[in-house]
């Protein structure tokens with residue numbers, strides 16, 4: 001990857017100080033340290049999930065993909081090829097690695113039952129079954145065939161859908177098709193891309 005303007009300024013500053021004060025040039029050592037950090041990593045392009053700007057990020061993961069190796073994210077930075085942010089990230093996006101490597105991150109579906117005071121883990125199969133069950137029930141219970149003046153409307157007012165900034169155009173296309181087929185009229189998406 002080619003160095004960014006920020007990298008250039010940082011290397012120039014550190015190198016300049018070392019050359020002036022200590023009499024030797026740190027540029028090669030600094031460049032090698034940067035290269036070592038992401039050497040042998042896999043690059044994955046993704047989207048910052050924090051806000052509707054939807055900046056592009058590159059996630060660097062170490063691990064040779066063998067079955068007995070747990071992949072480890074070692075670095076996250078802005079994607080210089082992304083048309084929205086062109087490599088930049090705000091402070092929140094710059095801390096994205098702390099979101100990925102966080103022991104409080106939810107990795108399983110959870111449900112909080114009526115009158116319960118806690119969330120319980122459930123399997124993905126159970127979550128899908130329950131979502132299907134409650135979607136059907138909510139739609140059947142709240143479906144409106146005719147409005148107050150007798151006009152046919154066929155709409156479902158008991159379900160709403162909101163999407164996130166990491167949803168792709170293709171995903172959103174399918175969401176709209178699915179929700180409209182159920183008669184859902186309350187559709188929104190956080191992203192403005």
Ligand code: SF4
Pocket residue numbers: 048049050051052053054055085088089090091092093094
């Ligand atoms: S990097 Fe900042 S501005 Fe960009 S999507 Fe993330 S939170 Fe929003």
